[in-house]
Amino acid sequence: MNHLQRILIFISITSFCLQCEVPALNNPADPLSDEYGKNVALSQLIAFWLSEKIAPDGLVVAVTKSTLPYEAGFRIYRVDSDLGLTSEFDSDVRTATTAAFPGCSPVRVAVPPSSRDIITLTGAGSHRFVVHRYGIDRTLSLLQDQNGMGSPSFVKFTSDGKTAFSTDTGTDPNTIFQLARDKNSGILSLNNGGSYPFSVGCTPVSLNISNQDNLVFTATSSTLPLGIFSFKKTGEYSGAFASGSPYDPADNPSQNNNLCVVENDRLLYMTSNNATTPIYGFRYDENGNMSLLPNSPFSPDPAITAVATGDNSSTSLALNPDGRYLAYLYQASGTFYLRLISIDPTTGNLTPTDQKFSVGNGPKYLEWDGSGRFLYLASDTGGSTNNFQLEYFSFTKDGVLTRGVNSPITVGAMTGGFAPRHMKAIQRYY
Structure with a gap:
């Protein structure tokens, strides 16, 4: 009997008992009352439903094969909510082409909040x-295959899933433009005007x-200028850069999608190419004005010798x-590691925990699913099994x-097989 079945049985028994109500037992503040028990059971049922709603269901992995016949697309590896990742997958992998999906080599996949839509940027x-x-x-339906909306390399959706921002590397300087999303149809459309698109220099990473x-x-x-651009959105088509933007962190931001935002505490973390203290931390205010944390930059490990x-x-x-922990990939004396780092919400300081794991070669595409239950990455086995x-x-x-x-799950051979390009978790939304 699973947890949900136990809760439902408990609620049924409680409801039956309430048919013979005793006034003294209907005080919801009394832990011995029927009313109190009914409220506890209901709250447990709601908590269970909410946790299952965001339970992990799949891991979308963009894949490409760079030998004949050239193919690309994505696989959705199924995730068991208790055991984790499995080798079973659904997919849309096709002959590589520049005229339609999947392009030649997809660069990124995204999943809008509260949806099971998969957005692919074809590169x-x-x-x-x-x-x-x-x-x-587990059926897959193609809803849109659209060009003419810039040269996107990143896309990020707002929490309601109705608006997205994307980088356009086809302009000089590069820009950020705005997209609208119809939640019912899933269709994306340009939604620029006024302050959009806005320029952010070269090579947004x-x-x-x-x-x-x-x-x-x-x-x-x-x-x-290098650094972090902070743009305050003040209306559907209006906004402005924060004072001092771009904020110069002193080190070059690394070639990774590594801006992590803790919204409730207004903390932001980024990585750099600094080989010993690669993680920078900032505090920002409601207008996007940023300041470096006193103990920043941070090191994940005294033994670190290189970034991932x-x-x-x-x-x-x-x-x-x-927003309590960061996970970080790095190298120490020829071995790659994953390290769990705790966040102090008051000071923003980062403290490496004692949880440190060796991982495969060239680790990348680190992804934490929305339920928080699983953390994923891609790597390779090098000369051992290739x-x-x-x-x-x-x-x-x-x-x-x-x-x-079940870790690790083999994707394909390093020579002639499919290579992972990016990944994103997808939840079990109803």
Whole structure:
């Protein structure tokens, strides 16, 4: 008998007992009363329903094969909410083409909040936004395959799933433009005007937002000025950069999508190419004005010798949904590691925990699912078996990270097989 069945049985018994009401037992503040018990049972049922609603259901992995026959697209690896990642997957993988999905080499996938839509950015040569809908019955429907909306490399949705911001690397300087999303149809459309699009210099390598304060953060790493652009959205088509933007962190932001925002505490963390203290921390205000934390930059490990492998699709820093922990990928004396780091909400200081795990070669695409239960990454086995693989870790609410029982999952051979390009978790929304 599972947890939900026990709760339902308890509610049924409680309801039956209430048919013979005793006035003295109907005080909801009295732990011995029927009314108190009924409220507790109902609250447990609601909590269970909410937790299952965001329970992990799949891991969307963009894949590409760079040998004949050239193919690309994505796989959705199924996730068991208790055991974690499995080797079973659904997919839409097709012949590579510049004229339609999947492009030649997808650079990013995204999943809007409260949805099972999958957004694919198809990359150079095609520059398309592609929308699939992943049904509860695990069917895949292609909803949109659209070009003419810039040359996107990143996309970030607001918490209501109705608005998105995306980078356009086809302009000089590069810009951030605005998209509208119809939640019913899933269709994306340009929604520029007034302050949009706005310029952010060259080579934006990271994009994130604060829904609480209507802020858009972008990190750039090529051609001055370098740093973090902080843009305050004041209306549908209006906004302005915060004072002092872009904020110069003193080190070049790394080639990773590594801006992590803790909205409730107004904290922001980014990575740099600094080999010993690569993680920078900032405090920002409601207008996006930023200040460096007193103890920043931070080191994940006294033994660190290099940052993880970097490219414009990589992610080596990930924030858990509660905003209490960061996970970071790095290198120490030729071995790659994953380290769990705790966040002090008052000071913003980062403290490495004793939870440190070795991972495969070239780790990247670090992704924490929305339920907080699992943490995923892609890596390879190098000369041992020459495979690309997916690794994952389970995570408890009290901060315990454990290597997944099915980890690693093989994706394909490093020569002639499918290579992972980016990944995003998808939840079991009703």
